[in-house]
Amino acid sequence: MPHTRRTILAAGAAGLATAAFGGRASAAGFETVLDGTFANYSTLRAAWNYRYPWGSDHNGTARMYASSSDHSQVYLESGGVLVLKATRISGNEGNSAKDPYLPIHYHSGAVHAKQQITVTDQFPQWEVRGEFQAPSARGTWPAFWLTGATSWPPESDILEFKGDARNWFNTYKNAGGGWSNTIVGVSNPGGWHGYRAWIAKINGSDVDIHYYLDGKWVGQHRGANFVGKPMWLILNLQMEGSSGSPGPTSATYYRARNVYVGRNRV
Numbered sequence: 683m684p685h686t687r688r689t690i691l692a693a694g695a696a697g698l699a700t701a702a703f704g705g706r707a708s709a710a711g712f713e714t715v716l717d718g719t720f721a722n723y724s725t726l727r728a729a730w731n732y733r734y735p736w737g738s739d740h741n742g743t744a745r746m747y748a749s750s751s752d753h754s755q756v757y758l759e760s761g762g763v764l765v766l767k768a769t770r771i772s773g774n775e776g777n778s779a780k781d782p783y784l785p786i787h788y789h790s791g792a793v794h795a796k797q798q799i800t801v802t803d804q805f806p807q808w809e810v811r812g813e814f815q816a817p818s819a820r821g822t823w824p825a826f827w828l829t830g831a832t833s834w835p836p837e838s839d840i841l842e843f844k845g846d847a848r849n850w851f852n853t854y855k856n857a858g859g860g861w862s863n864t865i866v867g868v869s870n871p872g873g874w875h876g877y878r879a880w881i882a883k884i885n886g887s888d889v890d891i892h893y894y895l896d897g898k899w900v901g902q903h904r905g906a907n908f909v910g911k912p913m914w915l916i917l918n919l920q921m922e923g924s925s926g927s928p929g930p931t932s933a934t935y936y937r938a939r940n941v942y943v944g945r946n947r948v
Contacts, residue, residue, distance in 0.1 A: 821929020864901030
């Protein structure tokens with residue numbers, strides 16, 4: 683958990699190496715990139731941009747609405763909590779501009795970190811984690827994920843619920859050229875749970891990604907062609923699409939706190 687003793691697991695050709703530390707990694711050069719950014723709107727705006735990196739639409743039926751002056755769908759609560767809110771609309775807003783071009787049924791929220799994540803020789807290991815209260819009802823599709831900023835793939839989904847109480851830890855592109863999925867049932871997803879990825883460079887093109895739920899290791903994926911590819915970190919509450927339909931008619935909330943990014947500098 684944030685600000686307490688934790689263990690980093692990094693993968694190499696010889697297997698799994700562990701390093702226990704308090705506050706920061708025991709390895710010299712481990713540094714914090716993102717932390718404490720939901721304390722107030724100034725820190726939020728300094729570290730995050732509103733909506734997706736590419737705009738307001740993506741692959742579901744929610745259109746993202748948020749800005750520095752519009753807190754209807756993205757706002758902060760006390761205790762450093764970010765809230766994304768999805769609201770069913772009654773009017774016709776047309777269809778999403780992104781494949782599969784579904785009709786817009788909701789206004790919702792998304793943010794993406796200004797700091798991109800790039801695995802390189804200088805920064806061969808990254809930690810990405812946070813604590814979330816995630817909706818899991820049919821038609822709700824919250825996510826906390828990495829995706830290529832200049833090309834797709836790569837992609838790593840650290841949190842993704844698709845209409846039920848199972849989290850999908852996903853990696854694309856895996857060594858076989860497609861998806862790797864670790865699907866884990868979560869007791870009460872609407873309560874606070876910790877989701878984490880540890881990303882480690884293993885050769886000139888590939889990484890190993892270890893996924894954790896509430897501090898427990900749940901799976902390892904090989905990410906092919908991740909090295910040198912900048913990635914966006916995105917928090918969003920999409921609706922319907924892969925999570926089923928119809929979605930809820932009442933407001934849906936997705937909360938985040940203690941979102942942290944760190945990296946090892948060598």
